[in-house]
Amino acid sequence: MSPSVVSLAEIEDAARRIAPFVRRTPLLTARDLVPGCELLLKCENLQVTGAFKARGAHNATFRLDADQAARGVATHSSGNHGAALALAARNRGVPAHVVMPSNAPDVKKDAVAAYGAEITFCEPTLAARTETLERVVALRGSHVVHPYEDLDVIRGQGTVGVEILDQAGATPDVVIAPVGGGGLLGGIGVAVKSRSPGCVVIGAEPAGADDAFRSFRSGVLIPQESPDTIADGLLTSLGRPNFALIEDRVDDIVTVDDDAILAATRQLIERAKLVVEPSGAVAFAAVSADPDRFAGRRVAVVLSGGNVDLRRLPWLAAGPG
Amino acid sequence: MSPSVVSLAEIEDAARRIAPFVRRTPLLTARDLVPGCELLLKCENLQVTGAFKARGAHNATFRLDADQAARGVATHSSGNHGAALALAARNRGVPAHVVMPSNAPDVKKDAVAAYGAEITFCEPTLAARTETLERVVALRGSHVVHPYEDLDVIRGQGTVGVEILDQAGATPDVVIAPVGGGGLLGGIGVAVKSRSPGCVVIGAEPAGADDAFRSFRSGVLIPQESPDTIADGLLTSLGRPNFALIEDRVDDIVTVDDDAILAATRQLIERAKLVVEPSGAVAFAAVSADPDRFAGRRVAVVLSGGNVDLRRLPWLAAGPG
Numbered sequence: 066m067s068p069s070v071v072s073l074a075e076i077e078d079a080a081r082r083i084a085p086f087v088r089r090t091p092l093l094t095a096r097d098l099v100p101g102c103e104l105l106l107k108c109e110n111l112q113v114t115g116a117f118k119a120r121g122a123h124n125a126t127f128r129l130d131a132d133q134a135a136r137g138v139a140t141h142s143s144g145n146h147g148a149a150l151a152l153a154a155r156n157r158g159v160p161a162h163v164v165m166p167s168n169a170p171d172v173k174k175d176a177v178a179a180y181g182a183e184i185t186f187c188e189p190t191l192a193a194r195t196e197t198l199e200r201v202v203a204l205r206g207s208h209v210v211h212p213y214e215d216l217d218v219i220r221g222q223g224t225v226g227v228e229i230l231d232q233a234g235a236t237p238d239v240v241i242a243p244v245g246g247g248g249l250l251g252g253i254g255v256a257v258k259s260r261s262p263g264c265v266v267i268g269a270e271p272a273g274a275d276d277a278f279r280s281f282r283s284g285v286l287i288p289q290e291s292p293d294t295i296a297d298g299l300l301t302s303l304g305r306p307n308f309a310l311i312e313d314r315v316d317d318i319v320t321v322d323d324d325a326i327l328a329a330t331r332q333l334i335e336r337a338k339l340v341v342e343p344s345g346a347v348a349f350a351a352v353s354a355d356p357d358r359f360a361g362r363r364v365a366v367v368l369s370g371g372n373v374d375l376r377r378l379p380w381l382a383a384g385p386g
Numbered sequence: 387m388s389p390s391v392v393s394l395a396e397i398e399d400a401a402r403r404i405a406p407f408v409r410r411t412p413l414l415t416a417r418d419l420v421p422g423c424e425l426l427l428k429c430e431n432l433q434v435t436g437a438f439k440a441r442g443a444h445n446a447t448f449r450l451d452a453d454q455a456a457r458g459v460a461t462h463s464s465g466n467h468g469a470a471l472a473l474a475a476r477n478r479g480v481p482a483h484v485v486m487p488s489n490a491p492d493v494k495k496d497a498v499a500a501y502g503a504e505i506t507f508c509e510p511t512l513a514a515r516t517e518t519l520e521r522v523v524a525l526r527g528s529h530v531v532h533p534y535e536d537l538d539v540i541r542g543q544g545t546v547g548v549e550i551l552d553q554a555g556a557t558p559d560v561v562i563a564p565v566g567g568g569g570l571l572g573g574i575g576v577a578v579k580s581r582s583p584g585c586v587v588i589g590a591e592p593a594g595a596d597d598a599f600r601s602f603r604s605g606v607l608i609p610q611e612s613p614d615t616i617a618d619g620l621l622t623s624l625g626r627p628n629f630a631l632i633e634d635r636v637d638d639i640v641t642v643d644d645d646a647i648l649a650a651t652r653q654l655i656e657r658a659k660l661v662v663e664p665s666g667a668v669a670f671a672a673v674s675a676d677p678d679r680f681a682g683r684r685v686a687v688v689l690s691g692g693n694v695d696l697r698r699l700p701w702l703a704a705g706p707g
Contacts, residue, residue: 111659324546375655
């Protein structure tokens with residue numbers, strides 16, 4: 066392993082910084098979900114704002130000096146990062162400006178608004194989002210917090226890895242986490258491989274948005290074009306610093322199709338009693354779909370978020386059976 | 387407080403006995419669910435078998451001597467106690483006989499069967515259930531474990547109270563738990579009042595099955611007739627030893643109507659990301675419905691179970707909105 070842009074010490078620092086504002090989420094042991102495998106479910110769906118994103122957003126926001134912070138933080142987001150940054154800004158007592166596409170679901174708009182952020186709506190294209198964010202920043206002088214390429218965000222997300230090792234007792238054989246932009250997986254890779262080099266770290270990705278898988282296999286960063294998956298939190302392309310961290314600290318990336326992702330989501334909701342969004346179930350789906358690979362192992366699985374409209378899940382959309 | 391049929395020492399004993407088989411469920415802090423109130427959510431919906439019943443069933447099953455145990459355990463149940471006893475018997479390596487009404491939901495039948503119990507179906511009347519259970523016991527010599535009047539069951543459920551105090555750090559001002567047969571509330575009352583006499587213990591009951599409320603107020607055990615509530619785990623009448631414990635160790639019983647119970651269930655699922663059945667949301671509903679009473683207090687709320695068919699919940703039964 067070469068020296069990396071993110072260190073274990075910085076992640077441990079982030080853990081102390083964000084501790085007053087985020088939850089040390091439970092690590093639940095489950096022996097019956099995947100036969101022959103001892104699972105440790107890291108429940109980031111129970112994190113404040115309903116997703117691990119609260120960690121990175123708080124670390125980035127609280128790292129700013131007072132002058133910078135006073136001018137606020139800003140981002141564009143149609144999802145969990147916007148709500149996380151809004152809460153972090155509220156906790157620091159500074160403004161948050163969130164650019165959202167006009168077609169974002171009401172629940173997401175409401176969540177961001179409820180945390181007191183100022184929302185600027187724009188056309189639902191990446192160009193419009195970027196341009197609108199630039200205008201907001203030019204006007205307000207706010208600090209932009211990128212959802213996954215910001216190193217302080219990566220450090221914040223890495224605290225999930227530190228907590229898993231602290232909570233697990235004996236080191237797990239495997240830690241597996243979903244990968245979209247790669248902030249979570251990259252941060253966990255650094256934390257886990259620095260503390261427990263023998264622990265295998267795996268990324269899990271939807272087959273319909275498999276740029277991290279293809280980049281990892283080819284050694285070249287390949288952007289995601291036309292992603293198509295139910296896991297709407299993982300549509301984005303892998304980030305640049307994230308790819309470097311993942312090449313260095315992650316052992317493998319596996320993909321799972323949408324049927325497996327939905328089956329996993331259903332199993333977590335119905336059997337584990339945890340509301341998990343499809344993106345948050347991808348790592349569990351990867352274990353569930355390949356039980357032989359994980360048989361006899363202790364596998365820590367990151368359930369990354371729980372922000373789902375249950376009425377959109379196919380087996381519930383049908384109404385009473 | 388008079389000496390009671392259940393002691394703190396026995397509950398602590400039960401905690402050690404069942405520890406290898408049940409989960410120390412998370413106690414999650416939530417500040418945004420009820421404005422002005424710091425909630426500590428005791429997540430027994432995340433307990434093995436999806437309900438606190440696993441605690442009492444394991445304590446009762448593991449208290450038996452080897453000869454008794456070898457002849458198995460038995461109960462009649464249409465709900466969570468049957469599955470809990472089936473798992474406890476499997477963990478002890480002895481047979482479980484569960485009498486179930488023929489019209490029990492398939493999911494409940496499947497759960498009991500999945501844990502390896504032998505199921506005997508009967509007509510869906512209390513007379514048929516009792517008589518069928520007597521026949522099974524006469525044939526097998528099994529030990530009957532009553533779902534809430536068995537003292538070892540009450541001791542097992544009381545471990546919820548011990549854990550809340552152990553996990554809470556500073557003692558909560560209030561502990562509130564649902565009441566049906568009264569095994570959970572009675573056990574918690576003994577545990578909490580023995581350790582922290584100043585902590586207020588409250589039972590929460592559906593208005594449509596309010597026999598515990600009426601018994602508590604009148605000082606006379608009044609059986610429940612024709613209960614009518616969405617909280618189908620709390621239809622039963624308060625038990626006799628349970629009533630004595632509750633009179634002695636519980637400060638108040640409050641009732642909530644089905645609208646409040648359903649609103650609470652929805653809030654826990656959508657905002658707290660916890661799958662909770664209506665019966666399991668009754669204590670939270672009681673706090674949510676009367677925020678002034680709990681303002682400025684630290685309130686530990688027992689979410690007692692999560693075994694719900696989501697398709698039966700009204701806002702989901704409608705399909706996509």
